[in-house]
Every structure is written in C-alpha cells, then in structure tokens.
Amino acid sequence: xxxPFRIGLLGHGTVGAAFERLLADRAGQIAAITGMRPEVTGVxxxxxxDFAEILAGSDLIVELMGGIExxxxxxxxxxxxxxxxxxxxxxxxxxxxxxxxxAAREHGVQLRFEAAxxxxxxxIRVLQESLAAAHVDRIHGIVNGTxxxxxxxxxxxxxxxxxxxVEAQRLGYAEADPTEDxxxxxxxxxxxxxxxxxxxTPVHLDEVAYEGIEHITGDDMQYARDLGLxxxxxxxxxxxxxxxxxxxxxxxxxxxxxxxxxGGPYNAVTVESDAITEITMSGPGAGGxxxxxxxxxxxxxxxxxxxxxxxxxxxxxxxxxxxxxxxLYLEVADRPGVLAQVAQILGLQGASVKSVxxxxxGDNARLVMVVHPILESRLRAAxxxxxxxxxxxxxxxxxxxxxxxxx
Amino acid sequence: xxxPFRIGLLGHGTVGAAFERLLADRAGQIAAITGMRPEVTGVxxxxxxDFAEILAGSDLIVELMGGIExxxxxxxxxxxxxxxxxxxxxxxxxxxxxxxxxAAREHGVQLRFEAAxxxxxxxIRVLQESLAAAHVDRIHGIVNGTxxxxxxxxxxxxxxxxxxxVEAQRLGYAEADPTEDxxxxxxxxxxxxxxxxxxxTPVHLDEVAYEGIEHITGDDMQYARDLGLxxxxxxxxxxxxxxxxxxxxxxxxxxxxxxxxxGGPYNAVTVESDAITEITMSGPGAGGxxxxxxxxxxxxxxxxxxxxxxxxxxxxxxxxxxxxxxxLYLEVADRPGVLAQVAQILGLQGASVKSVxxxxxGDNARLVMVVHPILESRLRAAxxxxxxxxxxxxxxxxxxxxxxxxx
Numbered sequence: 031x032x033x034p035f036r037i038g039l040l041g042h043g044t045v046g047a048a049f050e051r052l053l054a055d056r057a058g059q060i061a062a063i064t065g066m067r068p069e070v071t072g073v074x075x076x077x078x079x080d081f082a083e084i085l086a087g088s089d090l091i092v093e094l095m096g097g098i099e100x101x102x103x104x105x106x107x108x109x110x111x112x113x114x115x116x117x118x119x120x121x122x123x124x125x126x127x128x129x130x131x132x133a134a135r136e137h138g139v140q141l142r143f144e145a146a147x148x149x150x151x152x153x154i155r156v157l158q159e160s161l162a163a164a165h166v167d168r169i170h171g172i173v174n175g176t177x178x179x180x181x182x183x184x185x186x187x188x189x190x191x192x193x194x195x196v197e198a199q200r201l202g203y204a205e206a207d208p209t210e211d212x213x214x215x216x217x218x219x220x221x222x223x224x225x226x227x228x229x230x231t232p233v234h235l236d237e238v239a240y241e242g243i244e245h246i247t248g249d250d251m252q253y254a255r256d257l258g259l260x261x262x263x264x265x266x267x268x269x270x271x272x273x274x275x276x277x278x279x280x281x282x283x284x285x286x287x288x289x290x291x292x293g294g295p296y297n298a299v300t301v302e303s304d305a306i307t308e309i310t311m312s313g314p315g316a317g318g319x320x321x322x323x324x325x326x327x328x329x330x331x332x333x334x335x336x337x338x339x340x341x342x343x344x345x346x347x348x349x350x351x352x353x354x355x356x357x358l359y360l361e362v363a364d365r366p367g368v369l370a371q372v373a374q375i376l377g378l379q380g381a382s383v384k385s386v387x388x389x390x391x392g393d394n395a396r397l398v399m400v401v402h403p404i405l406e407s408r409l410r411a412a413x414x415x416x417x418x419x420x421x422x423x424x425x426x427x428x429x430x431x432x433x434x435x436x437x
Numbered sequence: 438x439x440x441p442f443r444i445g446l447l448g449h450g451t452v453g454a455a456f457e458r459l460l461a462d463r464a465g466q467i468a469a470i471t472g473m474r475p476e477v478t479g480v481x482x483x484x485x486x487d488f489a490e491i492l493a494g495s496d497l498i499v500e501l502m503g504g505i506e507x508x509x510x511x512x513x514x515x516x517x518x519x520x521x522x523x524x525x526x527x528x529x530x531x532x533x534x535x536x537x538x539x540a541a542r543e544h545g546v547q548l549r550f551e552a553a554x555x556x557x558x559x560x561i562r563v564l565q566e567s568l569a570a571a572h573v574d575r576i577h578g579i580v581n582g583t584x585x586x587x588x589x590x591x592x593x594x595x596x597x598x599x600x601x602x603v604e605a606q607r608l609g610y611a612e613a614d615p616t617e618d619x620x621x622x623x624x625x626x627x628x629x630x631x632x633x634x635x636x637x638t639p640v641h642l643d644e645v646a647y648e649g650i651e652h653i654t655g656d657d658m659q660y661a662r663d664l665g666l667x668x669x670x671x672x673x674x675x676x677x678x679x680x681x682x683x684x685x686x687x688x689x690x691x692x693x694x695x696x697x698x699x700g701g702p703y704n705a706v707t708v709e710s711d712a713i714t715e716i717t718m719s720g721p722g723a724g725g726x727x728x729x730x731x732x733x734x735x736x737x738x739x740x741x742x743x744x745x746x747x748x749x750x751x752x753x754x755x756x757x758x759x760x761x762x763x764x765l766y767l768e769v770a771d772r773p774g775v776l777a778q779v780a781q782i783l784g785l786q787g788a789s790v791k792s793v794x795x796x797x798x799g800d801n802a803r804l805v806m807v808v809h810p811i812l813e814s815r816l817r818a819a820x821x822x823x824x825x826x827x828x829x830x831x832x833x834x835x836x837x838x839x840x841x842x843x844x
Contacts, residue, residue: 052712056570059637063569114744131746140744144567150713152559152567160551160559160734162470162741163463170839227746230466231753239757250766250836253794253805264839273754282764282838288719291698305459305730306557306720312695313716323712327567328744334569336743337521337547337735339538339634346638347680350646357689359657387660398660429657431689432577432671 032061035333036071038088038113040081040104041095045118045145046073048318049092049325056326062343064333074104085111090332092325093117102126109133109141116328118145118321124219124235127226142328147220148173148297149315150324155331156311157227161301166228168268168302173220175295175315176211177243177263179203181280182293184251185261191246203295203316214240214278217265225267225276228301233267233276240278254282260290353403355384359427360416364395368421372397379412380404394423400431439468442740443478445495445520447488447511448502452525452552453480455725456499456732463733469750471740481511492518497739499732500524509533516540516548523735525552525728531626531642534633549735554627555580555704556722557731562738563718564634568708573635575675575709580627582702582722583618584650584670586610588687589700591658592668598653610702610723621647621685624672632674632683635708640674640683647685661689667697760810762791762838765820770828771802779804779823786819787811801830807838 037053039046050070061067072084074095081104085091091108093115095101101122105115110133117123123130123146134141144154148171157166172178176198183194195212198204210216218240225233243263254261264281267274283290288310292298297315302308314320334340362368373383381401389396401409413426444460446453457477468474479491481502488511492498498515500522502508508529512522517540524530530537530553541548551561555578564573579585583605590601602619605611617623625647632640650670661668671688674681690697695717699705704722709715721727741747769775780790788808796803808816820833 056572059572060570127746128749132748134746135748138742140742141746142744150567150716152563152716155562155567156559158744158746159738160557160562160731163467163733163737164730165463165466226749229753230749230751231755232749233755237755245834246836247834249803250764250834253764253766259838261836264837268759269753270756270759273756275756275759277759280836282836284840287839303730305726307724307727309557309559309718309720311716311718314714317714319712320714323571323710324567326570330570331566331744335547337549337565337738339534339541339548339565341539341542342535342633342637342639344637346636346676348638348640348644349677349680349682352675352677352682352684357657357660359660396656427652427654427657429653429668429687429689430671431666432694433691 032065032067035066035068035090036088037068037329038072038084038091039070040074040091040093040101042073042075043094044318045321045325046094048322049094052319052322052326060330060333063340064330066333068329068333085113088113090114090116090329092329093119094325096121098122098125105130106133109137109139112137112139114140114332116142116325116332118143118325120146120219120223124222127223128232140332142332144328145321145324147223148299149175149317150313150320151297151299151311151315153224153299153311154227156309157224157301161228161303164303164306166301166303169224169228169266169299170289171221171224171265171297171299172262172289172292173265173297173299173315174211174217174263175297176204176208178292178297178315179295181243181246181261181263184246184248185255188248190248191244212244213242214263217263217278221265221267221276221278224299225274228267229269229274231274238276238278241280243280246280258285259283260285262289264289351405351407353405355403355431355433356401356409357429357431358399358401358413360397361423362395362397363421363423364390364393365421368395369397371419372416375415376401376412379408381409381412403433439472439474442473442475442497443495444475444736445479445491445498446477447481447498447500447508449480449482450501451725452728452732453501455729456501459726459729459733467737467740470747471737473740475736475740492520495520497521497523497736499736500526501732503528505529505532512537513540516544516546519544519546521547521549521739523549523732523739525550525732527553527626527630531629534630535639547739549739551735552728552731554630555706556582556724557720557727558704558706558718558722560631560706560718561634563716564631564708568635568710571710571713573708573710576631576635576673576706577696578628578631578672578704578706579669579696579699580672580704580706580722581618581624581670582704583611583615585699585704585722586702587619588650588653588668588670591653591655592662595655595658597655598651619651620649621670624670624685628672628674628683628685631706632681635674636681638681645683645685648687650687653687665692666690667692669696671696758812758814760812762810762840763808763816764836764838765806765808766834767804767823768830769802769804770830771797771800772828775802775828776804778826782822783808783819786815788816788819810840
C-alpha cells in the first residue's frame with residue numbers, strides 16, 4: 031500500500047476542479063512510479079476551508095486562486111513552513127517573483143509554475159533546466175490563446191474583430207470581460223516571467239510595454255494574406271545594445287517563421303541562442319484539463335527524484351500489424367481492365383479506394399491510389415497479388431498516409 | 438572562488454570537442470548560478486587517457502563515445518562508483534536501457550540522456566518530468582535530421598534522392614556512410630527510447646519495425662505537392678488495441694499537421710494525450726554545438742537542485758526603444774503630392790520605405806507602406822507629423838513586422 035502524499039489545494043475554479051479530477055484519475059499510476067499516492071486533503075475557496083488547517087495537513091500546496099492577495103501570503107507562509115508550492119499565478123509571479131523565489135531558496139523548497147505561462151507548453155521547465163546555462167539571445171512567443179484564436183478566425187473567415195471576439199466568448203476561449211487578454215496585459219505578465227528566467231535579470235510586469243489587438247482590422251488581415259504574412263500577437267524578450275527589451279505587440283510574420291502557423295487557441299514559444307539555433311514548443315495555451323496537466327506535471331516532478339527513470343510498471347504487448355491509410359504507386363501496361371483488376375484485388379482484401387490518379391506514359395500508365403485505413407498485413411497481401419499480375423511493369427511502391435488534420 | 442565541479446569526458450569527436458568548448462565558454466555563468474565551476478578534468482579517447490584514473494578524478498561522467506562497448510562498461514562502472522552520468526548514446530540506451538536505468542536507481546545516481554534523441558529538442562525531459570504521470574496516446578516524431586534534410590530538398594528543388602544525399606553529405610548533414618540514417622535504423626533507436634519513457638513499457642530496438650527513404654522518388658514528391666501533402670520519415674509510438682506499436686516509415690502528412698512544416702535538418706516531436714491535447718517541440722536535430730548544448734543542459738541540471746530559480750546574477754538595462762520594420766496604414770485624400778509628402782516626412786526621420794501599395798476609394802485613397810527597420814521613437818515621431826497633415830483622414834495605424842525568414 032503506497033503511503034499518501036497530501037496536497038492542499040487553494041482555489042477550486044475551472045482549473046482547480048480539473049486538477050482534482052485529473053489527480054484522482056492518475057493517482058494509481060503516480061503511486062506506481064513514486065511509491066506515494068497523491069490525494070487532495072484540503073480545499074480552500076472563498077466560502078470553505080481554513081488555510082492554517084489545510085497547510086498543517088499537507089505535504090505540498092497547489093495555488094490556483096489567482097490574484098495577489100491572499101495568494102501571496104499563503105504561498106510565502108507555505109514555503110516558510112517547508113512545503114513545496116506549485117502555482118499557475120502569472121500575476122503574482124510577474125509582480126512579486128523575486129520575493130517568492132528568494133523565499134523558496136531561503137527555505138530550501140521548490141516553487142514550480144509551469145502552468146503560469148503557455149498552458150501545457152513546457153517552456154518554464156526548458157528555460158530553467160535544459161537552458162539554465164545557455165546564452166539566450168531572444169524569445170518570441172504567442173502566449174495568449176484568446177487573442178490567437180481571434181486573429182486566426184479573422185484571418186481564416188474574414189470576420190471582424192468584434193465578431194471573432196463574440197465567437198471566442200461563445201466557445202469559452204474568451205472571458206465575459208476579455209480586457210486583460212485582448213489589450214496584451216496577460217501576455218505581458220507571461221513575458222515578464224520568461225524574460226526573468228531566460229536573461230537572468232529581474233523583470234517586473236510594469237517594465238513590459240504592451241499593445242493589444244483591439245485595433246486590428248480586416249484590412250490589416252487582407253494585407254497580411256496578400257503578402258503571405260501572418261499577423262499574431264507576439265511577446266518578445268531580446269538582447270538589444272547590451273540591454274534587454276521585453277514587449278508585447280501585434281506583428282506581421284513571414285510564412286516560414288515557426289510561429290506563423292500556430293493557429294487557434296494554441297500557444298507557442300521560440301527560444302533563440304547561438305549554440306542551440308532555436309527551439310520551438312507549441313500546444314494548447316489554456317483550458318481546464320490542459321492547465322491542470324501542467325500543474326500535475328509540476329506536482330509529480332516535486333515527488334520524484336531528478337532525472338529518474340522509474341522501473342516500468344506496465345508491459346504493453348508490442349503490436350506489429352497496424353491499420354493505416356496507404357498510397358500505392360503502380361506502373362502498369364496502359365490497356366483496358368487494368369484498373370478494374372487492381373481494384374478487385376484490393377477490394378477482396380478489404381481495402382477501399384479513396385482516390386485514384388491515372389496518367390498515360392506511352393505504352394505504360396502510372397496509377398496512383400490512396401486507400402482508406404486497412405491493416406498493413408492485408409494491404410501487403412493485396413500488393414503481393416498485384417505485383418504478380420502480368421501487366422504490372424515494376425515493383426509497386428507503398429507509403430503510409432497519416433490522415434489526421436490538425437490546428 | 439567557486440569550488441570546482443570535475444567532469445570526466447569519454448569521447449572527443451565532433452560533439453565531445455564542441456562540448457568542451459561550450460563548457461569553457463559558459464563556466465563563469467554556471468559558477469554564478471550553482472556556486473560550482475565546471476571543468477573537464479579528464480578526456481578518454483582511443484589513443485589517450487585511462488578510464489579508472491579519469492573516473493577517480495571526476496564528479497560526473499559525460500559519455501560521448503557512442504557504440505556499445507566499452508561505453509556500456511564505463512557507464513555502469515561510473516554509476517556503481519556513485520557518479521551521475523550524462524550520455525548521448527542512443528544505440529546503448531535502445532539496447533541496454535533497462536540495465537542502465539536499473540543501475541542508476543540502484544546506486545541512487547542520475548542518468549541523463551537528452552542529447553540521445555532529437556538534439557536540442559527537450560523531449561526526454563518533457564516525457565520524464567512534465568508528462569511523467571500523463572496517459573500518452575501517441576508520439577509522432579521526425580527524429581532524424583539527415584533524412585529530413587534530404588526529403589526537404591527533394592520536395593523544394595525536385596532533386597533526386599541520390600542528388601539530395603550528395604548535397605547533404607557536402608553540407609555535413611549526412612555522413613560518408615549514411616546507411617543507418619537513410620534506412621531508418623537511427624530513427625528506430627530513438628523511437629525505442631521515446632516509447633519506453635512515454636508508455637512505461639520496456640522497448641528494445643529489435644522490436645521497432647523500420648523502413649527508410651532510399652526508395653522515395655521524385656514522382657512520390659510530385660504527388661505530395663499536387664495534393665498539398667508533406668512526405669516525411671515519421672517515427673510513431675502509439676497505443677493500438679490495448680498494445681503498443683513502435684515503428685518508423687516514410688509517411689504523407691496533411692499540410693496542417695504540426696510536423697508537415699518541419700524542414701531541413703530539423704527534428705520535431707508531437708506528443709498526444711487526451712488531457713494535454715498535444716505538445717509539439719522542434720529544433721535542430723544534430724550538429725556539434727547543438728548536441729553539445731543538450732549535453733550541457735543535462736550537466737547543469739545535475740548540478741542544481743530541482744525547480745530552483747537561482748538569484749539573478751545579471752541586471753540587464755531594460756530597453757524601451759527598439760528598432761523594427763513597420764507597417765503603416767494611412768487613409769488619405771486622393772490627390773497629387775500626398776505620397777511625396779508622406780515619404781518626405783518618413784525620410785527626414787530616417788525611415789526608408791520598402792514597399793507601398795496605394796488604392797483609390799472614391800475621394801480617398803488607402804496607403805499601405807512597409808518601412809525598413811528604424812527605432813520605434815523615430816517612426817512614432819514621423820507618424821505624429823503625418824497624422825497632423827490636412828489630407829490624412831483617420832489616425833494612421835502602425836504594426837510591427839518581424840522580418841526574419843526561418844527554416
């Protein structure tokens with residue numbers, strides 16, 4: 031029986047509730063890896079719970095209240111009492127980060143905050159660990175999902191800013207009061223945190239200049255489209271003349287830029303440095319389950335020793351025969367009945383043809399087909415039969431097709 | 438004076454030499470963060486150095502020899518003697534990973550291997566830490582830079598496989614004997630490691646089915662282009678019917694797939710899971726300095742306590758006025774001399790016009806310009822002057838343009 035690992039949860043809104051559900055769902059797996067079974071042993075909201083009691087009964091505090099007070103006081107008190115803290119509070123960190131990080135160092139505890147910036151995109155961990163000693167030159171980030179959704183819709187559908195905002199609100203990508211998102215303030219808080227980590231310099235939210243997307247028009251989008259540019263709300267932190275510039279503003283990007291293709295409510299961050307060239311990371315920037323996943327990653331990281339590869343607890347059977355969509359390329363004699371015979375063999379093996387292109391080449395023809403998903407073994411059996419037909423001029427070529435659409 | 442942190446370096450090829458240079462370059466910064474100054478205190482190559490002596494004089498071992506023996510023996514011995522080990526050896530881990538990870542657990546040391554898979558792309562750390570408790574459904578990866586470079590060139594220039602391979606060799610993206618890269622074996626070793634971490638199941642290289650790109654032709658590429666598809670060498674690890682499939686093969690991808698736009702010698706990995714939706718990470722997949730950066734990230738991570746945010750050691754001046762290229766959008770009266778007057782004001786502030794589009798709209802005209810990089814303060818000064826001209830009908834709009842091309 032794994033011993034319990036007690037988590038005090040401060041805040042129980044969308045992310046807090048999603049975290050509690052996700053933790054319950056993954057507790058067995060975490061116990062298998064760590065030998066400890068995590069459970070929420072206390073919840074503090076405006077209407078229930080007593081912080082001192084919850085703290086006394088916990089091994090780790092998860093702070094998802096948001097805002098400055100009482101979150102700041104609770105986090106400082108928890109660290110002073112020797113608890114690791116996991117928080118998603120970008121406002122708190124972008125205003126009081128130095129105080130909180132100093133307290134964590136003083137008390138020898140971990141203060142983790144992956145969920146504060148860019149949802150599941152693991153940019154905090156990568157900057158703090160993988161790139162701890164790197165000489166970063168620049169960070170560009172799309173760190174607000176609401177504005178990226180609005181700009182994506184404006185670009186794709188020609189919608190006005192107002193219509194795209196209403197749609198974002200309807201789908202839950204924008205809040206009833208979207209001010210902090212659309213005016214760039216939310217992204218500015220996140221860039222302050224990223225800049226602090228990447229450039230080893232204290233950066234307060236008040237030092238980040240920002241502009242929002244409220245004034246972007248359909249004409250701007252049209253211009254971007256005509257020139258093959260993307261228009262995004264970009265956060266930038268970069269070395270300039272021996273100093274540091276941290277700012278947020280709309281910007282046109284060339285189509286080849288790694289951030290230009292980041293669509294919908296996604297976030298993405300590109301870190302540039304001479305030695306690494308660049309790393310780009312992307313994923314959902316918000317959403318209850320996604321943010322809760324980032325919180326859970328931090329909680330589990332606080333439970334396991336660093337760089338440990340636990341013994342495997344599962345032993346999935348290794349499957350060799352997998353269904354896929356396939357592309358077939360045949361060179362055949364150009365005569366009647368060829369396509370029918372090929373299609374019949376495919377059909378007998380259960381392969382259903384999605385598209386065919388046939389092109390004559392003198393006496394021969396090239397037949398390119400895509401078939402709907404089928405077990406590889408059956409497709410290969412069909413291809414062997416087809417390869418043996420007298421009108422087939424060369425070994426058929428087979429390439430898989432990954433069918434999912436993204437974005 | 439920071440105390441020394443002694444590193445024994447096994448192997449001194451391209452990556453080993455790049456690591457030694459990078460470490461020397463970053464040692465001061467690492468000392469500021471960690472209080473310890475890292476230095477290479479012993480180097481083992483085929484012709485110099487004694488392993489036992491190097492081990493005795495080191496706090497951590499970096500293994501960059503490659504191959505199975507003597508690397509395996511050295512790594513096991515180092516861990517048994519209580520040393521953390523950092524390695525980039527994918528062959529070793531994909532064949533003997535379970536033995537090595539068990540030894541690390543037994544001796545309570547860290548075995549880090551970020552550089553073994555996908556160069557600077559931090560996929561090992563993210564799988565082991567951020568996603569330690571996640572229920573991963575699938576991983577798709579472009580984990581071989583040589584083949585991605587060849588396929589990118591074939592797609593972009595219509596080059597044949599043979600010509601693209603020769604070009605890759607000339608540029609150092611392919612080795613003199615490219616067999617392991619182009620036949621998929623290298624990617625298979627990396628996918629075995631990723632699958633082990635993501636699916637908590639032992640996976641040996643021999644269990645990974647793979648195909649290479651040697652048989653891909655210009656016709657296949659043409660077909661892909663015609664249909665808006667990308668053709669990539671894709672490593673896949675996914676749950677199938679309660680089991681696990683791990684494989685490497687060429688595959689067509691729709692243009693919207695996050696991996697479709699990964700070009701040149703870059704690597705990228707997409708991790709899918711219900712709770713996180715998906716995370717995509719990309720960056721250079723090989724190269725001496727890049728791989729050395731991944732090794733250095735592991736070394737520094739072994740030196741600092743987990744989730745620590747060290748005190749800032751720098752205090753860069755925050756710069757508010759930054760040069761950028763700008764887009765200007767003006768609504769003006771449609772009469773002679775307007776463009777000349779606008780251009781003159783811009784010129785006096787030092788703004789050089791890169792492109793102009795003017796469109797008549799009845800009595801008015803719309804003037805859209807892009808200016809070459811200029812300090813924001815000077816551009817804003819010009820815009821204020823322009824806004825005051827009697828023929829300007831609305832407040833000018835200003836949006837930054839990020840000029841770099843990527844990929």
